[in-house]
Structure formats: C-alpha cells, structure tokens
Amino acid sequence: DQQVKQNSPSLSVQEGRISILNCDYTNSMFDYFLWYKKYPAEGPTFLISISSIKDKNEDGRFTVFLNKSAKHLSLHIVPSQPGDSAVYFCAARIYGGSQGNLIFGKGTKLSVKP
Amino acid sequence: EPEVTQTPSHQVTQMGQEVILRCVPISNHLYFYWYRQILGQKVEFLVSFYNNEISEKSEIFDDQFSVERPDGSNFTLKIRSTKLEDSAMYFCASSTPGSRDRNTEAFFGQGTRLTVV
Numbered sequence: 579d580q581q582v583k584q585n586s587p588s589l590s591v592q593e594g595r596i597s598i599l600n601c602d603y604t605n606s607m608f609d610y611f612l613w614y615k616k617y618p619a620e621g622p623t624f625l626i627s628i629s630s631i632k633d634k635n636e637d638g639r640f641t642v643f644l645n646k647s648a649k650h651l652s653l654h655i656v657p658s659q660p661g662d663s664a665v666y667f668c669a670a671r672i673y674g675g676s677q678g679n680l681i682f683g684k685g686t687k688l689s690v691k692p
Numbered sequence: 693e694p695e696v697t698q699t700p701s702h703q704v705t706q707m708g709q710e711v712i713l714r715c716v717p718i719s720n721h722l723y724f725y726w727y728r729q730i731l732g733q734k735v736e737f738l739v740s741f742y743n744n745e746i747s748e749k750s751e752i753f754d755d756q757f758s759v760e761r762p763d764g765s766n767f768t769l770k771i772r773s774t775k776l777e778d779s780a781m782y783f784c785a786s787s788t789p790g791s792r793d794r795n796t797e798a799f800f801g802q803g804t805r806l807t808v809v
Binding site (some may be wrong): 612613619620621622623624627667669675676677678679680681682683684685 | 696698723724725727733734736737742747748750754780783785787789796797798799800801802803
C-alpha cells in the first residue's frame with residue numbers, strides 16, 4: 579500500500595544544475611506535504627513543506643511545487659551543490675491526523691557531481 | 693541548535709529479550725513520535741504521544757510495544773519480547789503544537805540501530 583510514491587530510486591545531477599525530485603500520492607485526504615533529507619547514519623532533516631492550499635513554496639535554493647489535480651509534488655534544488663547529495667524523502671500527513679503521523683515515500687538518492 | 697538525541701546509537705539484543713530505546717526530545721516540544729525504518733524500506737510511523745498519553749498509533753505498534761515519558765526530559769520506546777523482524781533503525785522525533793493555520797514539522801533524532809539476533 580504505497581500512498582506516497584517516489585518512483586526514482588536515484589538521480590544524478592551535475593553541480594550547478596537543477597535537481598528535480600518527484601513524488602506522487604494517492605490519498606486525496608493528505609493536507610500537508612514535507613520533504614526531508616537524510617545523510618547516512620543520521621536521522622531525516624526537515625527541508626521544506628507545503629500546505630495543500632498552496633501550489634508553491636520557496637526557501638532559498640529549494641522550491642516545492644504541488645499539483646493537487648495530478649496528486650503530484652516536486653522538489654526543485656537550484657543550483658545543486660555536492661553537499662546536497664543525500665536521500666530525499668517525500669512525506670504526507672492526512673487531514674485530521676496527528677502532526678507526526680507522516681506517510682513517507684521510499685526516498686530518492688540524489689548524487690550531485692562536482 | 694536544539695536537537696533530538698537518541699541512545700544508544702546501536703543496540704544488539706537476543707530474540708525474546710526486552711529492549712528500551714531512549715530519546716531526549718527538544719525541550720519546548722510537546723509532541724513526541726517513534727518511527728522505524730527496516731533496511732531498504734521506507735520510514736514508517738509507529739506512535740505519537742502528547743500530554744502523557746498515546747494520541748495515535750499505527751498497526752505496527754502492537755501489544756509488544758509501549759512508550760513512556762518517565763520524567764520531564766526522556767521519552768522511551770520499549771519492545772517487550774523482541775523478534776528478528778524488529779531489527780530496524782528506530783527514529784525518535786518531536787514537534788511543537790501547530791494550529792490549523794500553522795503546520796509544524798517533526799524534528800528527528802539520529803536513530804538507534806536495533807539488531808535482534
């Protein structure tokens with residue numbers, strides 16, 4: 579039962595270029611979406627989030643886009659830096675659920691090459 | 693910067709033994725969570741805890757699991773009789789209360805790797 583899907587297990591990008599990580603979801607009751615970054619041997623680190631009432635949220639080099647009709651969100655990183663190399667998780671929360679009851683995707687491993 | 697800390701970083705236990713994983717959430721946070729990630733699989737929600745009681749739990753969080761906030765700073769996850777399939781990375785997280793208009797994110801600890809042999 580994959581309510582949150584990250585179909586690309588890995589992505590390789592050249593330094594300075596744009597990284598686009600994609601996430602699809604199936605549950606129309608999700609009202610809040612988050613992106614987390616994870617380095618090996620560390621816990622997930624919050625990156626950016628978006629409420630379902632918005633279609634875009636930007637924070638520095640990171641922008642998240644939400645297309646509710648397509649049940650699709652994406653994370654854009656521009657320009658990409660080698661330090662961005664990590665596993666990126668998309669997560670979603672059901673409306674009315676507790677704040678931390680997040681449903682995660684399987685992650686996409688981003689490699690940014692110098 | 694405040695952070696969630698977890699101990700130990702790695703725990704090896706015999707099948708059938710009880711294990712307690714410990715967490716110190718961020719001090720002004722009021723919501724506490726446990727997640728797990730089995731190797732190669734996605735991060736899965738286990739339980740949320742607020743005001744000294746469980747507020748939500750997943751199907752994974754069965755009778756062999758329990759959580760406790762024994763004092764003002766620690767938050768623990770106990771597995772009563774460990775099974776081989778309990779081997780996973782366990783993450784503790786915490787967050788501040790969010791209003792309907794202000795969503796807040798969960799901050800994660802670095803995890804405890806539990807190996808059941």
